Amino acid sequence: MKTLRTPDSCFDNLPGYDFAPHYLMVPDTEGGELRVHYLDEGPQDADPVLLLHGEPSWCYLYRKMIPILTAAGHRVIAPDLPGFGRSDKPASRDDYTYQRHVDWMQSLLDHLQLNNITLFCQDWGGLIGLRLVADNPDRFARVAAGNTMLPTGDHDPGEGFRKWQKFSQTTDQFHAGGVIKGGTTTDLPQAVIDAYNAPFPDESYKEGARQFPMLVPTTPDNPASDKNREAWKQLSKWNRPFITLFSDSDPVTAGGDRVMQKLIPGTRGQKHTTIPNGGHFLQEDQGEAVAELLVEFIRNNPR
Known part of the structure; x- marks a missing residue:
């Protein structure tokens, strides 16, 4: 599998981001x-707090949350999914699959020997993170879900997602920072928009960003549908x-919090x-x- 690696210089002097990088090599299914x-x-x-981002963002998204969590005494682990941030980026869209990303993040859990985990997951961070919870229920102490879902393809994904999926496949230039800007309610400084673009020096680095919307199960026969159904059996x-810590202005995942509250017993109370x-x-x-609510959630639910 051919991969691309964003030069370190692309990540110099990003506003609000002064964290030391850590790296590990994870195995791939093809050896x-x-x-x-x-x-x-x-x-x-x-005990670790695991922060999983979605697409087309990277762990820069968590720069405001990390200092609050560490000040409260928590260890914070925030990986970049392969294809994003400072992680390697498979060069072919065919190398991106849902299962591979679950497996790669499973390798991170195993390598770092993470247990008693509090998970916060958003967007694709939930699609991957909730699968990890279902596969490793004894390793997770708590879960906080924000603006995410675990689709099986058995229900209409909604107009907001369909528009996003179409845009991701038809736009000539996939502007990651512009996508983040369009998915926020606040005005982002140009330097912050540039930071979200930093992992992608040119279009060749964006195969994952383009492919991820197509990996979301939107039909019942999607390759990931059965495993997501099995995950729901565990989550139930x-x-x-x-x-659930959802926002009030997200057309893509609105209502997903109520589904989780209905189906997952741990949401009660x-x-x-x-x-x-x-x-x-x-x-x-x-x-x-969000960070303050997460700190409160952990404090109110001791192991």
């Missing part, structure tokens, strides 16, 4: 390896704390919150508020 980047902040002996028995003035990328719009 190769690729390099995954992750942040590892806070006390190493604390999940009794550990599970909270939790302080679910609809965060005001937040778009799809609520970590960008309301990162500090």
